[in-house]
C-alpha cells in the first residue's frame with residue numbers, strides 16, 4: 001500500500017471478525033512502530049499485546065466495571081471544558097455513531113449496549129495497551145501519539161483495522177493488575193485490532209473531517 005493512500009484510507013473500525021492475527025504480523029507492526037520519532041529519542045512506549053485467554057479475561061473485567069457504573073479513574077483525565085467548535089464535532093460524532101448502529105438517542109439501554117461494545121474490543125481478537133513511565137512529561141505523551149498512529153497505519157498496510165479507545169484506559173488499576181504491570185507505569189490508551197467486519201452496520205459510519213482551509217494559515 002502506498003503511504004499517502006494508507007494515511008488517507010485509514011479509519012477507526014468498530015466491529016471485527018474473530019479471525020486471529022498471525023503473531024508474525026503483530027511483531028512486524030510493532031517493529032514498524034518502533035521507528036517512530038520521539039523526544040530526544042527516548043522511545044517511551046511500553047506495549048502490551050493482549051490476545052487469547054488474557055484478552056477474554058481483561059475484556060470481562062473492563063466490561064463488568066463499566067456495566068456496574070464504576071466511576072472511571074483514568075491516569076490521564078479528560079478535559080472538562082472543550083472549545084465550542086470541538087464540542088460540536090464530538091456531538092456530531094456521537095450522533096453519527098448512534099445513527100449507524102440504529103441506536104435512538106434517548107434510548108439509554110441501547111446507548112449503554114453500544115458503550116459496552118468498547119470493552120468487548122468491538123469483537124477484535126487483539127487489544128493493545130500502551131503505557132509510559134509516570135516520571136515522563138508531555139512530550140512523551142506526544143511521542144505516544146506518534147507511535148499509536150504508526151502502529152495503526154502499519155496494521156492498515158496488512159489489511160487490519162483498529163480503533164484507539166480512551167475508554168479502555170478508564171480503569172488503569174484493573175488493567176495493570178490483570179497484566180502484571182507496575183504501578184509506576186501509566187496507561188494512556190487501548191487499541192482494538194483485527195480484521196474489520198465490513199457487514200456490520202456500525203462500520204458504515206465515517207467521521208467527518210474538517211478541510212485544511214479551516215485550520216491552516218498560509219504565510220509567505
Ligand SMILES: Cc1cc2nc3c(=O)[nH]c(=O)nc-3n(C[C@H](O)[C@H](O)[C@H](O)COP(=O)(O)O)c2cc1C
Nearest residue numbers: 010011012013014093118163164165166167168207
Ligand atoms: C485519543 C483517542 C481516543 C479515542 N477513544 C475512543 C473510544 O473510547 N471509543 C471509540 O469507539 N473510539 C475512540 N476513538 C476513535 C475516534 O472516535 C476516531 O478516531 C474519530 O472519530 C475520527 O474517526 P476516524 O478514526 O475514523 O478517522 C478515539 C480516538 C482517539 C485518537
